[in-house]
Amino acid sequence: MLINSDFSRRAVVAREQYQWIASPQLGVERVMLDRIGAEKARATSIVRYAAGSSFPHHVHPGGEEILVLCGTFSEGDKHYPAGWYLRNPPGSSHQTASNEGATIFVKLWQMSVEDTHRVRVDTRDPQRWQREGDREICMLFSSEDERVCLQRLLPGARLFGDSIDGAEVLVVDGEVIDGAESYSRGSWIRLPGGSSSAIVAGSSGVTYYLKTGHLSAAVGA
CATH class of the missing domain: 2.60.120.10 (Jelly Rolls)
Incomplete structure (x- = not known):
């Protein structure tokens, strides 16, 4: 799957152009902003968790970058409301969920294999x-x-x-x-x-x- 995959070109996805696509996990859907690959892809997405939805424990071989846009996003027993920035290095793993619902900005497979930084920033x-x-x-x-x-x-x-x-x-x-x-x-x-x-x-x-x-x-x- 190729979406806005030519990085030498300008790309824009306005809010009113969002197309929500179901993920493999019930209650979790995403807007694909750019993507190279199938389900395990180099991807930039807006991801929306319905209230009470979750993702089972999984590994991120290429790392993951997250900005919580609204609601509260949870990793295990850690809860991150809107404004938190999370950075999980290649090889990290977690189980994610949202009790109240959440929308997050996510970038996958876009880190150097040498990047070992785990980052948590409360931008509020x-x-x-x-x-x-x-x-x-x-x-x-x-x-x-x-x-x-x-x-x-x-x-x-x-x-x-x-x-x-x-x-x-x-x-x-x-x-x-x-x-x-x-x-x-x-x-x-x-x-x-x-x-x-x-x-x-x-x-x-x-x-x-x-x-x-x-x-x-x-x-x-």
Whole structure:
């Protein structure tokens, strides 16, 4: 299965374009944003757990990155409400569930085999945020291969400078404006290296997930 699999091209999935597809587990469904492979795939998805649903214990050979968007996501006896960022390295395993229901942003098979970092960040903690110029930044993970953060911008502020070295954006709150198009909470945008972009924060500002540095390796894969 190939979905938005050419990483040298711009890709956008707006919130209103979501197509929910059932997973093998009852009560768990997903929107496929990009994907290379069948059920065990290199994938970026929005995943929705119905209240009381669960996934049996499973292994992530290629690692897993999660941002909880709403509800409460659980790993065993650990519970993570909206705003938590989780990073499970290659070879890790867990049993997941949601008593109240949850929606999460998930990236699978996108980590180096040498990555051993297990990360848990509560982005609701004000001390996690630092001002840098015209924006506030909550750093989630940084390495030679990638940089992951949340950013907050005031209305009209530009997301990027003149040139982009590849970037992936998920609108967490508010909206962004790209020319005549607006993209609300839940919209996903992937911009290849060498792009130029005039995307700006909407009238109420924006909070967004930003991942950079990872697309050059994907293009060469």
